[in-house]
Amino acid sequence: MSADPLILARAQFGLNIGFHILFPSITIALAWILVYLRVRIEFANVPWCKPAYRLWVKVFALSFALGVVSGITMSFQFGTNWPGFMSKAGNIAGPLLGYEVLTAFFLEATFLGVMLFGRDRVPAWLHTVSSLLVAIGTSASAFWILALNSWMQTPQGYEIIDGQLHATSWMAVIFNPSFPYRLAHMMIASGLTAAFLVAGISAFQLLRNPKFEPARRMLRLGIVVAAVLTPIQIFVGDQHGLNTLEHQPAKIAAIEGIWETEKGAPLMLFALPNKETRTNDFAVSVPKFASLILTHELDGEVKGLSEFGDMHPPVAQVFWTFRIMVGVGLLMLAASWLGGFLLWRKRQFPAWLLRGFAALTFSGWVAVLAGWLTTEIGRQPYIVYGLILTADTASKVPAPYIASTLVGYALVYGLLLVSYMVVLTQLARKEAEGKGREEPLPGAVGQQVL
């Protein structure tokens, strides 16, 4: 078997970064929810917040640990998998990652220890500040990594000297054209992921114990956050799409399955893009709607894939990942507004709706992964859009090395994902059944502070 090292390297990096992104997309927003609960506990002494915090801080600690270990893996895989990227674009990528380590990683990692285990060792205000610093750290981390990711999509503020990129303006590098849109889109995505996780787990708890007050409150919190954020996300996503149309028209053409430039382009609801015939098979479409969405005019012109020769992303993949993301988004809108309506009218939640929310527990993950695949595959064949080809940056590591370690990572990540979900369910069940209070460990020294 002769496997292509480039494909293997991409599969390995994609697996790792895809696994990694699951956990920050929970912790970025969950950190702020915990700050909210902490403040309610310390300064208003709200009774239901304590058991709610007890569960969600555990979920946070677990998610954070999974994010950390897969993040460390990423910092090494930049070098092991894409040495050409570092030697050509390292002058720009390096400092952005460096600032992430210096301003975010140490902050969140250090204060996480105080936040998790320091409640009985520091004053209440200092403990709350520690939680706040963890939240600031996770958000700062998102700021830097999205600055780099956006720069790879819409590079600016550089010059090329002897085949290497050099920064001419750091402000231009960081605040590149797609950065504000991508940052807003990702932060809201994290909010939605956490909101549906909270709502889903709480719904699961209510199905087991309908009288469990903390779950009722947390379900409410999750639904309200989701109902507010979903429409905002749809608006931001639309703006992000217009920004992409301006800077990466090939990506949009692939997403919409538009092979030839046309005015009044139809919106494909269903199609199987065929790269051989360069047409869509079995297309179901709404006339002129793609033009309406993209140019906000019925007869607006949309560039087709044929304008870009071979230098456009694979069509079928981004066509479908994009539709999965939008589909999940619409599902989120329906669920959160229905839930919001029942809350507003103070109606009981029927069991089928609770089951529905429980089923949507990890819906944020699906949307985030689909959206991430859309934007990253949509950048191909470039690693830095328009400047550096992905194929030119891969390492010369032999394919069997990559294949064997790929299998190793896949096994470990599979184990972790299953364990994560099992443990989450067990923790939630224990709380709902009133067994959540920690018993001191056998042989433990020192007192328990409640």
Added chain:
Amino acid sequence: MELDLPLIFTGLMGLAVLAYVILDGFDLGVGILLPLASREEQDMMVASIGPFWDANETWLVLGVGILLVAFPHAHGVILPALYLEVAAMLIALILRGVSFEFRVKASGWHQSMWNHLFFVGSLGTAVAQGAMLAGLITGFHEGGLFIAFEFLVGAGLAGGYALLGATWLAIKTEGDLHVRALRWSKAAVFVTGAGVAAISLATPFASAGVMEKWFSWPRMLWLSPLPSFTAAAFAGILFSVKRLQSGRSKKEWLPFVLSVWIFVFAFAGLAYSLFPWLVVDRMTIWQAAAARESLMFVFVGACVVLPLIVGYTVFSYSVFWGKARSLTYGE
């Protein structure tokens, strides 16, 4: 005067790696010692490192981060050359890191599985890092003899981490576990000593340049304090542990501090052997350095932020000062 930024960043990277090896070294060492203890003691051992491991591991990200930021050309040579060793370390680090969480949150037989993986991950990380070090000092040799050397360095480093871990536990624990930690410290001294001696003797044979740097007159004279101090630190640990065991001394921190000194001396020796090469006999720090404007941008940030990081790291250790207690999230 122009700042020699590549030299400054080499210093910073060295400090980050040294900080990593000492800080994550003691918590990896505790993980390596885990199977020697009873289930209750294991909980206490993990409690002594629980609040710190995450921040400790961040020094590794900083180390590889500086390699990436300041020396992108070397980053692209070193990491692919150590591909399998790096992958082994990463998988081991993943298992170790998540075991902190899973070993207390899982239930039933899962719990003991994560306890085993905690140990496997800690030991695997140490051995893989030793193998990476072996690759660095030999300039990435290949073949059976080299693989044997990789495992030798790996065993030495695992012994060193166990020494840091045992002496750390001597500070952080009481009663039975404290007594056993002292015993582990003594055993670890011998493993580490053998490892350091073997690596010191093998390294000059792996590289002619290193041989020349150490074994020529009068350099030998200037360098002689380094091995002498290292030997004295080893003897000091044995002596201070003995005094603690017999109750003649209360200085529980002394063995740990002396273990740290062993790492500092060994690190200084390695740094002297390698400097100014990043890839032995192929790429110096100046050849591998990033563009000046990139280094300057990070340098300014590092000057502001690094003192803050050191400050709040000290704060975090002071919060958890004293004997370890069982870990609870409080309410």
